[in-house]
Amino acid sequence: MDQNKRKIPKNPLPKKNNYQVGMLVALILVVVGLAYFSKSSTTETTTLHDFKTMLKDGDVDEITIVNNRWVEVVLNQDALKKSKYKDIKEERSPFSVVKQEPNYRFQIASADHFLKVLDEAQANLPDAQKVPYEVDTRESFGTWFMSSGFLLVLLFGFWFLMRRMAGGGAGGQIFNIGKSKAQMFDADHMKVTFKDVAGLDEAKEEVEEVVDFLKNSKKYTDLGGKIPKGVLLVGPPGTGKTLLAKAVAGEAGVPFFSMSGSDFVEMFVGVGAARVRDLFKQAKEKAPCIIFIDEIDAIGRSRGKGSMPGSNDERENTLNSLLVEMDGFGTDSGVIILAATNRPDVLDSALLRAGRFDRQISIDKPDINGREQIFKVHLGPIKVDKSINPKELATQTPGFAGAELANVCNEAALIAARNNKPAVDMDDFMQAIDRVIGGLEKKNKIISPGEKKIVAYHEAGHAVTGWFLEHANPLVKVSIVPRGVASLGYAQYLPKEQYLNTTEEMLDEICMTLGGRAAEEIIFGRISTGALSDLERTTKMAYSMVSIYGMNDEIGHLSYYDPNRSEYSSRPYSEATAEKIDQEVKKLIDSAYQRTLAMLREHSEALEALAQQLLEKEVLYQLDLVKLIGERPFDKRTVYQEFTDGDAVEAKKEEEKLDSPESTQENKEEAPKGDA
Structure with missing residues (x-):
């Protein structure tokens, strides 16, 4: 069995996810930074009228018409010494795409209109003094980003999202949607054993036999016995069905797959059936093993009820796949299915027949002896007073399920801590029982x-x-x-x-x-x-x-x-x-x-x-x-009196038996043998 044990990492994907998130954040910061610095420039804005004045004063050195929409103006060195241009920045932008940073820029209606104005402004100047112009076509960062850069970012984001989906991230599992969501445990991860399960003696005997079959299967197969295929735990909420399944996982020493019935149900057609097949495929690879399906009524309801004619019922498809896997042509031995439900009346009859769920274990609310055992388990980690008697607590809680008894013990400990007591006494338990039965005490409720x-x-x-x-x-x-x-x-x-x-x-x-x-x-x-x-x-x-x-x-x-x-x-x-x-x-x-x-x-x-x-x-x-x-x-007599008097009667019988002449004679005869 040791070869089936393997350690499962607690968080298998956090480093990978953190790396991908960091890459995406870095890319966004780079894009934002480039966009910001591309807009940062040493160029001042001006108007066409001011440009004519610069041209008339002979301050312009170069003119560049950009993309038929903008005009960039570079002043000569003599102009830069004038006081009216003292606010112009001369440092160069690190993200500039031109050889020389322009000093001014202004927007124009069209290049033809600007050239007409330029010719009129220099009409009286000799050709040697006329300022030449250039026509340039540039692609700004914003234009590049909207055309090519945005596409790259979109592709990277899509790739990142797909990686997250495929890896089981928060976005879903679009590529693994048909994969089973079952969690696999081994003996190292399940600490609950049969010692932690109290008040379910008959049910424990049934599942202990299943565990013993997994550990010592040869003892049963030599006599022609077959391993049971399914065990259905039936009982009201809070009676310990899931706890018993956890104990089986802790005792079996074989791989244990745990899954809820609602995990099979999805809005997509065929997903539930695919997950059932994948679950059994994984289980057969790890056989012998146990599959636990909690709240199986989510997929095991009777077929044909509530469905419209001609419609496709995904839940029924999932149930059909489960029925085939449990007892079909391709069934392999070594996989035992444990299932739990508190609504056995709604389950499909084909699911309950022998050969699928061979055993149905009824787990009812515990009787007075079961409640005493449950209290002994839950009182273990609590610091209680010496006067606390589990028998008396068991008589004070008729009709309580195991979960409610655990709640009583926890509430009693909280009440004692609230009152700064060194240990939990009987008054705390009485208050806890009152709170579970009737609810929280309304101290501020005004009653006439x-x-x-x-x-x-x-x-x-x-x-x-x-x-x-x-x-x-x-x-x-x-x-x-x-x-x-x-x-x-x-x-x-x-x-x-x-x-x-x-x-x-x-x-x-x-x-x-x-x-x-x-x-x-x-x-x-x-x-x-x-x-x-x-x-x-x-x-x-x-x-x-x-x-x-x-x-x-x-x-x-x-x-x-x-x-x-x-x-x-x-x-x-x-x-x-x-x-x-x-x-x-x-x-x-x-x-x-x-x-x-x-x-x-x-x-x-x-x-x-x-x-x-x-x-x-x-x-x-x-x-x-x-x-x-x-x-x-x-x-x-009350239940507690009958319960305690019964113990007293048994103790008295044992005492009388020890004091009887026959017992005394037997002790005398056995004494020499012991000395010899």
């Missing part, structure tokens, strides 16, 4: 006392309703501190790590979400717009229960969910069914709302106490609720 009171009772309604509902998620914190763009307060809960939800759990969730609106109606007798996000959530949940999960007696055990249906296609049910669904959804939400109203009226004292405490402190935690309204009437 009336609005603040509405927000306090609204959030207290959520907290009290969830506190006395058996299947609702336990409350962690409730706040009326304004955050983000429009958030005036929020309540944070700890959902249980589960994959299935029952009807009772979803109904309790709807009631808890409607608790804020119900509290406003009970206390103030009117409602506000603060429940917008709550209503959106309850409406979505209710429609899911009725039309997707079959949790309604009237609709029955039917699901009208179609993941491939677009917003423009017709619904898979009739208008009568749609009307019935709307009625059942309204009935379900009205029933949940009346249940919420009854519960809050029953616990009105708890609602009042919690709201008043919120107005005073603005932020309340679970322990504050226990002090104010007592323990929850249900014997259910």
Whole structure:
């Protein structure tokens, strides 16, 4: 594998580009300098009338008619001694094109007219005293530049631009437009390894096998196995798809080509397909190797959708070329393709079939154990307090992706540094979690006392309703501190790590979400717009229960969910069914709302106490609720308690196992063997 390693220069073209830029700048300076000095002259301008006076006084020595437009006059030595010519410069211009620098020049209408005037002015002079004249045709620098010099500069500029384009400069790649833009890395340039990837144990096992195949392919081929051609990483944004691909590059020890799906797409016809062919050509020369295509949905969308009849779809041409390269007649082994996308539903079925992408690895948001591992990775370079427990942080961040957990750690470090703390403590992490969930705290946001009171009772309604509902998620914190763009307060809960939800759990969730609106109606007798996000959530949940999960007696055990249906296609049910669904959804939400109203009226004292405490402190935690309204009437532990108690139970079992008589007897029997 070492022979495939090569060092890639960081900046392969800067010296060449700097040289070309310097040449162009030097040429421009020379042209400007010549133009300036050609205009600089010791010649003074005069008029035809003054020239007649010079001629009459006998001061003129030579006359030259230039290009039928100008007359240049040279004075004799006796004239230069006169006081009226004392301002004339006698030094010679370094860029002069004549033997003697003229003293005066003036413009004429034509040579014939000037000669007529000259003859009339010297008509009374003898021939010996008449001043001779010459006719000269010259090409000035400006004329030369406009005719020949400008063409040379234009040709040089065109040559310079083409060199820049061919070399990949800022102007584009007009000569290399069909070349692949993939970056090649080797083990020396990729420092990310599988140790840096946490919370993706199943996905790591799959890609580790790919890496092992590249390193020890004989072990698999001896048994008749073939190297997988493609591995598709599928998952929501921020879950670590690109990070896992980087780890593969760091572990494989083979050339690694990285490219984005959008790099294939250009406005020119055939460019994407040409880049695909060039990419695979380079990869086959370096085989065994890995190609990573990030955001493959940019070129892998289903064909035939959205294109006009008779039109040429460049994206489809690119996809066709990719399909042929992955599994065509000319396919060579030794090239593995890694691809990542968060939209697998839009990919073409031909791209997903076995033989192209043999394996599809689902990378979902991490569970509580995965979040603990991710926190351990990101807490490594941070100077944290000894009291920081990754388990507790993992329970406080349900539903967070790996990128969001990294953001939490970074925000906590910034908050601690802003407050001049020696280490990052738990308060900093709590503030960072609040900032990621609700946005930046609006300290200068002006809220009237009336609005603040509405927000306090609204959030207290959520907290009290969830506190006395058996299947609702336990409350962690409730706040009326304004955050983000429009958030005036929020309540944070700890959902249980589960994959299935029952009807009772979803109904309790709807009631808890409607608790804020119900509290406003009970206390103030009117409602506000603060429940917008709550209503959106309850409406979505209710429609899911009725039309997707079959949790309604009237609709029955039917699901009208179609993941491939677009917003423009017709619904898979009739208008009568749609009307019935709307009625059942309204009935379900009205029933949940009346249940919420009854519960809050029953616990009105708890609602009042919690709201008043919120107005005073603005932020309340679970322990504050226990002090104010007592323990929850249900014997259910929180996620953190179950998580930590599980570890304690395991530790206790290990301790009991070591203290058991059988273990003691085994130790006694093994001791003499060890001594012997």
